[in-house]
Amino acid sequence: FRLPDSPSTLALALAAEPEQQNAKQHRQPALLVQSTCNSTSFYDLCIAALAADPASSTADVPGLGAIAVSAAANNASGTAAFLGNASDAAATPQADRALLRACAGKYAAARDALVQARASLAEQAYDYAFVHVSAAGEYPAVCRTLFRRRQQQQRGASRSAYPAELAKREEALRRLCTIALDIISLLQNQETY
């Protein structure tokens, strides 16, 4: 079966309309946003993700960390909802519904972990935040494994390959989590103890 397509990974990560995205890109990102994103593994995505939130122009580094975590949480929520809808869609074979619901559950768990991470950031408990964001980045692997194992048990053309759309969404969340982790690492290093 096939899941609906969506735009590029960058746009998917941002979940923004093309027009809004173009408009935002005309604004010069704040210097702090630039220097913070320089410490991350995905500079362009980091700039775009942070710039999508107007508060980033006046935020400090912990504030930027919270914005990055929120971007990842929104992304995970979007995929959880997307999978929930797919499992309910009329065109979805009955045999695939349970698998999609299980995957929706894992992205929801990732979202929950990111909500926890933001709470930890608010309390300056950066190590807790790090654990939760790391876990959020790994929950999608559970989903991929469920698909792959199912594939091993099937034969012939009807096999449920891991959908390309899901692979794309997994990568998007992984990158957003990596950005959040890199910013949290910055915060850990800045502590004065």
Add this chain to the structure above:
Amino acid sequence: MAAAAEIGGFAAARVAVATLRPAAHPAPAAAPQQPRRAVAAQSLRTTATEALTADLAGTTNGAVHARMNSKATSEITSQAVTANSRRKTKIVCTIGPSTNTREMIWKLAETGMNVARLNMSHGDHQSHQKVIDLVKEYNAQNTDGNVIAIMLDTKGPEVRSGDVPEPIMLKEGQEFNFTIKRGVSTEDTVSVNYDDFINDVEAGDILLVDGGMMSLAVKSKTTDTVKCKVVDGGELKSRRHLNVRGKSATLPSITEKDWEDIKFGVENGVDFYAVSFVKDAKVIHELKDYLKSANADIHVIPKIESADSIPNLQSIIAASDGAMVARGDLGAELPIEDVPLLQAEIVQTCRSMEKPVIVATNMLESMIDHPTPTRAEVSDIAIAVREGADAIMLSGETAHGKYPLKAVKVMHTVALRTESSLYNPTTSPSLVASAQGLQNEDFSPSQLSKMFGSHATMMANTLRTPIIVFTQTGSMAVLLSHYRPSSTLFAFTNEERVKQRLALYQGVIPIHMQFSDDAEETFSRAISSLLKAQYVKKGDYVTLVQSGVTSIWREESTHHIQVRKVQV
């Protein structure tokens, strides 16, 4: 043969916790980084947790997802290959005259024994030495299989009479006898629980029952029996306290004999002490201080068996390495109808404190004489398993019963069957602690490990994959066991003593292996070991957990978690 990361559209996702990544771009020189924190402690500022934003609330409904997840997990589970039908709840067997031969110890181990218990109230050091040597020989020969831990059970200061089916009325002036032969209960003779009782009393001594409720005068002795005359009569029930007037009133918590037995245990490197008649934490501290001074890495498990221990339950367990619910004596000291409630309370207290708990006494008592269990006994085992006990124990059934192997088999079968129903998420409440529930506790490195363990367990439970954990001290394996993952926990350790100790913990299969400096090589060796033992097969998935915490934990601690495919 080398296991490798899964090859597919994406390399296996790998996330390192608390490890600084190299920046994609050099950090600006204008923002020099502060030196890293070198201490673990940090005070949390108290602030309100940020509420869920409208965006998140609008896109999800927790209850819906919870229900969806539960149902979906159940359906996915039914499709998953059940790779692990291994029993999780451990079985402790008391070794005695029925089982203290090489042949029987091997058979007990193959039937399901995980811990061999030596009851120091009976036998002498020579007979116990023989058992210890046999268990060590078994472990040395079975490096890839089941490992048997050794638990030494001290006698304690109390002497008790044996079990009687009905109270015996003792009348003033009648003759009545106490024997060290086991399992005796007749109109004029009952057993005592201590072989040296025969040497501790003399003709002319006055025996007090329950501190003087009844008293008997010792008239004479044979090689195994003390013959008495009743001075003050009454009703003799099971497991009454016996002491000799003027001789035992000031007995210390650990008697001279106990110290001899403890030293015997240290000399032989046993894994656990089960300490009798612990009334408060003081005796635990005393024993632990001694073990520390002797440089002995032995864990202390108090037996919760007296009325005095219940008010001090929290402090006793906090000071200890676990606990044993010794229901026979609990039922003798407290109303028998309270015993199930006390068992649940003790198990729950241990679970909340992350200490292992053993449920003991009378679990298959009828099988001492009969080859099949009663239905009540089967239910009793199932209840202990469902409560989440780490281990269940056989006493007389394997020490001197007629059907020791059948008893172990019954215990194994009932526990396994109960567990299979327990880990179906739609029919049993989840045993997994939520990561959110851990948020409000004090900040500490162990707290970090708890969050990590919770996430790892949640992932493994969805996939029904075994968890592979690498641990030097055993602490991460213990933590993961605490979360009661649905599948097996393979704990690889480079310390033999840690391997032996982990034999007691629910769901853990300990395996000894040398670690490589290279994480991938270590993982490859572990997979090879599991493939060789046929614990996993090619194409299976595992959840891999690697953690380490050292004194400067921020610098050294790492937590890795990956879902990986077994490749050859």
